[in-house]
Amino acid sequence: MPLILGTLLSFCGVFVPYTAIPHFWKYWLYYLDVFTYIMGSILWFVLWDAPVNCRPGEFANFDPPQGMTCAAYLEPYMTTVNPGANLLNPQATAGCQVCTYNTGTDYLRTINITEEHTGWMMVGISGIYVLSSYALVFVMMKLRTKATKKAD
Template identity: 35%
Template sequence: MVGFSFFQPGQSILGVQNAIFSVLMVCAMFSSLVQQIMPKFVVQRTLYEVRERHSNMYSWSVLILANILVEIPYHVVLGVMAFAIFNYTVFGIRSSEDQGLVLLFFVYFYILAGTFAHMVVAPLPDATTAGRVVTILFSMMILFAGVFQTPIALPGFWIFMYCVSPMTYLVGGDAVSGLLGDPIVCSHAELAVFQPPTGETCGAYMQPYLEQAAPGTLLNPDATASCSYCPLGYADQVLARSGMYYDERWRDWGLGFIYIAFNITAVFAFYYLFRLRIWGLWIEKFVKTRRQRTV
């Protein structure tokens, strides 16, 4: 749906910005995916805690690991399908490396959603409570991804959210893989039109500025009136405003494994601390109190 909503966004500055925003819109599915996974885990966890744990059929760590691993094939299939629909409608056909990296980012996105869902719901009593926590965390991640507000424009206190949000690296790596190197063709509304001095061509008038590594392109250097200047020449310049660089694309993908590993580690830690230790002690105390009152 997102791919066809932003179908062939064009090569203008606005078109490149729309393409970047389309990647962010794909990431907006994150919250919905997470909230569909959590109720399934709660059902399995409840069954284990009520029946399987007391019969020693299997360990709690097996429960968690099985729930995470069983979803990975589905995440891979979803990632491939989403890539096929989105990549060719928005980015078009690019080099094998770039298209392969976009595919890897899509697969990573779905695996991240799955592990994040388990991390949030593992210590909490139900999926409804976990859903409220997910909404808050997701809002923070998506708002500070560098698209709505560039990193330079963020207040100093909030720059850390830009650095720790997984969406920063997901959107950045995906966008540069699909857009970098594309020339910008400014629309008429994006052109800077001005008049050169009498008897002087646009090229001669703009030459000192253009020789200083000007970022844009003069479209009619031989004209003597209505000089048209496109302020940007390549999509790289639009991406750089949001801190997205092609040289960092593989780093951005590699950081995804750190987030996934953190989520998985946190699932085990949270479940052990809150469901086995703190929660278990509370249940034991509650049962003991009830027995004393009965006596």
């Protein structure tokens, strides 16, 4: 069980971001993994549109190249790599402070929850997993033979 659970938890996208999962695993195990949908639906309810307020020790602090503002230096990064980054002092020419996320939605995008309806879809798929598991147990109990139900 630890091997199976460890594998499922590793490939659900929460511990390892969706973009960092190897392609072989990303396109089949990620979508078959029940933890993908359970963790995604829980995190979606809690984090969607929640504001992120970084503490002073959580900021990325750096100086841009000579003659550039923080906004000009980070423009390629903030438009392509991390559009959800929060630059606190865009007009500064030294001491840039960047928080990785502006809202919880920015984090959810790293685990492949890109739209609000994606969260509802994950809730629905989690429900289907639960109901199908109960149905499978019920069918298996009904399929037992009468001989196995008798006490010795």
